[in-house]
Amino acid sequence: MENESPLKKYARQPKIYVDLPSKGKFYKKGVLYEDTYSNLAVFSMTANDEILYKTPDALINGQATAKNIQSCVPSIQKPFELVTLDIDALLLSIRLSSYGKTMTIGKKCSKCSEDNQYDIDITRYIDYLNTLEFEDTLIYENFKFNIRPLTYQEWTDLQKESVGYQRALAIQAPKITDEKEKEKFQDSILNSMAKMNIKSIFYSIQSIEVDGTIETDTKAIYEFVEGYDVEMFRAVKAHIDKQYNNWLLPEETVKCESCGAENKLRITVDQTDFFVRG
Numbered sequence: 001m002e003n004e005s006p007l008k009k010y011a012r013q014p015k016i017y018v019d020l021p022s023k024g025k026f027y028k029k030g031v032l033y034e035d036t037y038s039n040l041a042v043f044s045m046t047a048n049d050e051i052l053y054k055t056p057d058a059l060i061n062g063q064a065t066a067k068n069i070q071s072c073v074p075s076i077q078k079p080f081e082l083v084t085l086d087i088d089a090l091l092l093s094i095r096l097s098s099y100g101k102t103m104t105i106g107k108k109c110s111k112c113s114e115d116n117q118y119d120i121d122i123t124r125y126i127d128y129l130n131t132l133e134f135e136d137t138l139i140y141e142n143f144k145f146n147i148r149p150l151t152y153q154e155w156t157d158l159q160k161e162s163v164g165y166q167r168a169l170a171i172q173a174p175k176i177t178d179e180k181e182k183e184k185f186q187d188s189i190l191n192s193m194a195k196m197n198i199k200s201i202f203y204s205i206q207s208i209e210v211d212g213t214i215e216t217d218t219k220a221i222y223e224f225v226e227g228y229d230v231e232m233f234r235a236v237k238a239h240i241d242k243q244y245n246n247w248l249l250p251e252e253t254v255k256c257e258s259c260g261a262e263n264k265l266r267i268t269v270d271q272t273d274f275f276v277r278g
Helices: 047-052 056-060 063-072 084-099 122-129 152-175 179-203 218-227 230-246
Strands: 016-018 040-042 102-108 115-121 137-140 143-147 205-210 213-215 252-255 262-265
Touching: 016 084, 040 084, 047 063, 063 084, 084 122, 084 152, 102 262, 115 122, 115 252, 137 230, 143 230, 152 179, 179 205, 179 218, 179 230, 205 218, 213 218, 218 230
Parallel strands: none
Antiparallel strands: 016 040, 102 115, 137 143, 143 205, 205 213, 252 262
């Protein structure tokens, strides 16, 4: 019989336990272990987890974040099917478990340009996210829209598409010497970006109810809303935009140590620098 390693008892242990802000509302069976959204164990990152955040391809395609969540929050079985409402809370929790509750953020003063460093308490943001509520219905005339947040997979795909368009404008467009051809190329890219933004809105429409019936077919919903009064689309977009803005991490007022001026500071869970000790 093989002897058990004495190191086994020193394996990673949970550092904190967190609830998902979505309360598991938008998940199909199998995304969460035993469909439990509360009191999830969060472990600190491993060396391999940290290395992933230094791999550009893994950042762009979302693999770094997905694998990190699977490693540090074992209750999450399908990270790409998580809704975006829960991603920030999970990443904040992993950051806290790995480096402690304080994170140092740099901010240049808008008045004197002094570079200031501020220590931010991550726990407050995790608590804040758990106070939010996603408004998943919109009534427009006699139509009831059932709205859902994007999944992490959908959000990642849209981000990759957006980055591709931005690169095309920044790198490919300047290489076109003929001005008419350049203008045509730029218009094509801008048109594609506009369609992408519209697509993100339709991703969020789960169904439409009217006259006691319900439509869930994405193509039928797209054709209906696209062909209806433009005010309907504006109302749906405004509702979804409001939800997105409501779920941003709140701004903080900070004071410049040099001149005393007050500045606004909002942290973003940017994977390129969020998982760096500081």
